[in-house]
Amino acid sequence: MTATAQTLATPPEEPGEARAPLPAAKGSLVIIGGGLRADNADVWQKIVSLAGGKGARIAVFPSASGTPERAAATSIAYLKKYGAEPFAVPVAQRLANSDYRKAADDAALAEKIRKADGVYFAGGDQARITQALIRENGTRTRALEAIWDLYRRGGVVAGTSAGAAIMSSTMFYRPDAILAMLRGGVRDGQEIAPGLGFIGDDVFVDQHLLVRGRFARMIPVMLAKNYKLGLGVDEDSAMVINAQREVEVIGYTGALLMDLSLAVTDTSKPDFNVSNVRISYLDRGDKFNIITQSYTPSPDKAGGRIDPARTALRGPVFSNDILGNNAVVNIMERLIDSDQNEAIGIASGNPRSTAPEVGFEFRFTKTPETVGYISSTVEAYSVLNVRLDIRPIDIPRPLYKYR
Known part of the structure; x- marks a missing residue:
């Protein structure tokens, strides 16, 4: 095993246990842990670069925000600073003088999104995103179908905070405090709800991870929904995931990888417990392949394996x-x-x-x-x-x- 390719200890799944990934998309994801600063060139430039570089058309969704006009204007200003040509998508519950449900199914708006090079979800409350983009009967709106079309053909889907939470097929919805969830468990439709699933059905995603100690709340959700792998990213940092499902950490700090492939719980005990979780900290510049479970350190750590x-x-x-x-x-x-x-x-x-x-x-x-x-x-x-x-x-x- 070389210093530049470390395979993490994950055994094969038992038959019937694995969560199948969604059909492969040619695009990339930029999953940002929240608190993204205007001067974080690594992350902003990566979004623009993956969308095609200077002049890239990026659809900005302020759906999660309580003040969507302001969120859209701020995000657009930052993306323009780094060379993109962004535009606001008026699909937000809190947007004044707008019917978000009608806008989400507007054919002309959906086509404009579909022809863009990328999508950016601003932060706020992730429930507002799913409520805006999924019809009451559970089907996808035209706007959401357009995002998926963009992603499948090779576009970038980026999101910060709430925009990161929606990336997995399960997301936090109305979460209690971390200790309360460890003591009381998690319930569908309460602490958790369906996300949009861009990363696939086999990986759980969380955000604001290190600053707020949220690694602990990932575990009961992963156990409840049978996720074996979880990725949580810190503030002002991002996980970039390409079509080959290679993860690269960029930005200010890093991300945690939670592996529950060997985890067990003692169901005879009334309180939450778990044994044999494997936890890894991926610093900025590090890479991890979801498919092969292999790790590559950042260049400055390549010869720095600790004895x-x-x-x-x-x-x-x-x-x-x-x-x-x-x-x-x-x-x-x-x-x-x-x-x-x-x-x-x-x-x-x-x-x-x-x-x-x-x-x-x-x-x-x-x-x-x-x-x-x-x-x-x-x-x-x-x-x-x-x-x-x-x-x-x-x-x-x-x-x-x-x-």
Whole structure:
């Protein structure tokens, strides 16, 4: 195995378990984790480049926004800055003086979308996107069919935040807080609902991932809907996925890969639990092939595979708030360059509550398949195949008393 092609540890599916991908499309996806800044040239230029470069026609959907006029104007200004010729698509529930259902089935508008080179979904509430583009009887509107036609022939479909959530066939709909979902589970039509499925039926997608600790909420959804693979991307960052289903991470930070192929739960226990999840952190510049399950580090990490016998850190690795901002990546990075074999993260609620509560222990363990890479230019890591076990724990309350 060379340093530039690491196969992640994923065994073949049992017959009947695999989720079949949708028919192949020739286009590309740019799935952005939200918070995309105007000066993030890597992401904006990638969208324009995949749409054909300077002069590319990009249909901007502000459907998710509570202020669609403003969202469309802002997105159009950014895309123009990077050379595109974008236009607004007036299909949005909150758009003044407009019937979004009628607009979504307007034949002339659908043809204009179909002839574009790309589509861009602005952020907001993903439920507004699906409600605008899917008829009440569950069929696709003309506008949505036009997007699919564009994508199949080779166009780019990009989306940020809510525009990322719709990329998988299941999306978060009205989600509770993360701890509440771990304690109470997920329900169709409540916490989750159908997305638009551009990435295929076999991969689950989430966004705002590291900043908001959302990796933990991906797992119960994936278990409930039988996803074996999940991709979650952080803010101001993007996953670019081509027709060969090769994923490249670009932008500010990175993405998490969740592999539940070997995961098991103990159904005899009343509270949420899972063992043997495989979690990987893909930093910007890294690549991952969904079909072959192979990983290629960014050029600055190509010769930087970490030697487990020559780690830099010593002592226990622990986080008392694993759902905090970037906590999961921090603990994985510290573990991969540590003399320790495992790390513990805790998730709990209000420390001043008076009643005991159920919290969760997140145990990260190195296995023979665990691999880490470090950049030759900056202190940046990529971490592959860490085992993650989650189990419920009793949290006494109050957690502390003043002396």
